[in-house]
Each structure stands twice: as structure tokens, then as C-alpha cells.
Amino acid sequence: MSFVEIKDLRVAYGKFQAVKGISFAIPKGEIFGFIGPNGAGKSSTIKVLATLLKPTSGSASIAGVDVVKDPQKIRRLIGYVPDFFGVYQDLSVREYLHFFAAAYDIPRAKRERLVADALALTDLAEKIDAPVDGLSRGMKQRLSLARVLLHDPELLLLDEPASGLDPRARIEMRELLKELGRLGKTILISSHILHELAQLCSRIGIIEQGRMMAEGTVEELFRRIDLTRISHVQLVAPPDNYLELIRAVPGVLGAELQADRVAIRSRDGELAVEDLHDALVRIGLRMRMFQPEALDMETAFMKLTEGKTA
16 A cells, blocks of 8 residues: 555635546655646645645545544644745744644653754754744745654655745755655655756656646656657767668667767667667767766656646
8 A cells, every 4th residue: 555645636615626536646755746837736735635625525545544534643644844934933943943843742851852853954953043034945945844854754745845946945955855765754745846856756746737647757757758868979980881870779760960979869768878878889889978868857747738727
């Protein structure tokens, strides 16, 4: 049984249907990316898992516990970071975390150590006496993660955690989430920053107009839409017929000379970059450089959806 299971989930606000019968599962220890435009139904789905919103129909469970039938038990299992920080005037970072440690019923004797550990993990230890209102947005997002880690939840629900962050803060957030994944946390993260989720997540679900348009690993999604990849190769003293030799490799769609290199176009589902490299070696070509371009998650998103919101 998967750690998170959603079956035919529907969420309606009056006559407006935000989520229209989606189903997916997340194994324990996986980082699952939830991609979709604003209004697609991502936040509504996450709020159901966080016990903040009751589903109109369908079911959702975490570790076999139904989110509607036993919300108190669910709240012990999860750490929820919404897409806004909230207002905590006149609190220091220390006071903020001790307040939430008390809310989680963590014994007073353990709070100091847990606060220190959470701040060390999120690289905020030097800010322990800083006012919360004076932190940058990136630091506030890391503080939100420190807050939900205090009670050591098994599942992290992160709703647009990189929204509004500058490039450095986004990189710091991504590395922090990778570390949490290495620590064995199960993570559901929603975002519209597609290329970052592609680097971070084990699997990705693409949602639009309240419906799941596609789900799978990044590689599976690329195979589904039949994307092609360009690999740039610099050759050492190639024979005169080298372009013909490259074009004859099964899975190669084309090869063109571009300045000091050859651009080889291949279909990723038919010819992996490792197999392309081996094929070039087998036909006797010596390479100074072999550089495949990264597949573009933005292109995958546009091809798998219709560009609409609910």
C-alpha cells in the first residue's frame, strides 16, 4: 500500500468544481511533484491532505489513515507549509519556534534541542534571535520548514515553497528539500517552476482544470510526448563520411555540422544518451566533447496540457 493514496477526489466550492476526480499514490520516501497553473486544483488537493478542507467526494489517506475520519492523527503525521507565511509581529525566530513546539505538545525539556536541530538543518542557526518580520522571504520559507520539522512528520506538504524567491533562495530551497528527501521524508511539493521540480522529484503529476493530465517519472512523461534531444559532439580527426555514419545509428533522427561541433538529434525514448555515446565509439569516432542538452520540462508541460485553468 502506498503511503499517500488519493482516489477519485473531488472538491467543489458551491457550483465551482476545483478538483474533478483525480487519483494518484505516493510511495513512502518519494518526492512527488504537483505541477499546474494557478487555479488548476493543486492547493485544494493539498488542503484536503492537510485536513483543512473536506472533499466533496472520493477519498484521501495517509499511512492508511483516512483524512476525514481521523484528522487529529493525520496532523501528527504531516508538516504543512502553505504558500503564505502569516503574520507574527514582534516574535523572534526562537519565540516563533518555541510557540509551535508547544502547540505540538513537545515537552519543554526537549524544545531547546529540537529548535536548535531544526535551525541547523535549515541553515538559520545564526538567526535565532532575529525578529521574524525582518527576515527575507527566502529565510521565512526556510523558517516555515523548520517549524514543521519540529515534530518530525513523516509527510511534508509544500504548497509553492519557492514562489517569489530570488534565484539564490530557490537554489537553497531545492538543496534543502533534497536533503530532507535523503533523510527519508515523503514530500508532496506543488509548483509551476517546472525545471526545478524535474531536477528534484522522483515522479511528477500534471494537473489542469482539476484533472490529472499525466503522471509518471520525468523520463516517462518525455517518452509519452515523444520529445527529441540534441546532443553536441566534438570529434577528433573524423573520417570524411562521419555524418553518414552517425545518421545510420538506429534512433538518430539527424546530424548537422554546426561550427566546431556536430548536433545529433535523437528520440530519447528510443536511444538513451548513454547508448548514443556507446554507438559513436563503436563506429570508430573519437570524441573531445559529448554534451547532451537537458530535456525541457516546460515543453513537456505545454504539450501535455491545453494551457487552461479551471
